[in-house]
Amino acid sequence: MGSTSSMLTQYDIEDVQEHCNQLFTQREIVSLYERFCQLDRNGKGFISADEFMSVPEFAVNPLSQRMLRMLDGLNFKDFVALLSVFSAKASFPHKVEFIFKIYDADGDGKVTWNDVLEVLQDLSGPFLSVEQRQEVVNQAFKESGYSIDYMLTLQDFLQLWDKTGLTMEVEVPVD
The missing domain is CATH 1.10.238.10 (EF-hand)
Structure with a gap:
């Protein structure tokens, strides 16, 4: 192989x-x-x-x-x-771990307020100002019960995403 x-x-x-x-x-x-x-x-x-x-x-x-x-x-x-x-058969924790790794840019096993802000910047591009992005992230942390200096772990991510109804599925074409 x-x-x-x-x-x-x-x-x-x-x-x-x-x-x-x-x-x-x-x-x-x-x-x-x-x-x-x-x-x-x-x-x-x-x-x-x-x-x-x-x-x-x-x-x-x-x-x-x-x-x-x-x-x-x-x-x-x-x-x-x-x-x-x-895969449709992949477990919810497996999917969330992948998302966590995307957010955890430095690979230290923690997602900070800045990490979330950077992802939002990547996703929103020029459509949101710096202040608007900061307000969105502040509000998300606040509504989730975390302070902006809290570092989210994978376990925190699992709990947060559990409320979202996350689905990430791609069908593999078989010829």
């Missing part, structure tokens, strides 16, 4: 299924492998940030730069594991 030009063996498929907690069928894994090979233009066995940015839907995502730090250099197993968060 090191070279993208090779075919997946049954063992490889089962290994990837185990790595992603059985969230994809064997046919879906084969389909994802074909997409991985298309993205891995250099055939090196991993996808670079530039290759991810070649996907139009990803490139226009306002959070793409934040996600790139999680994506750059993914091999196929890690690519499938990352995509597993978008």
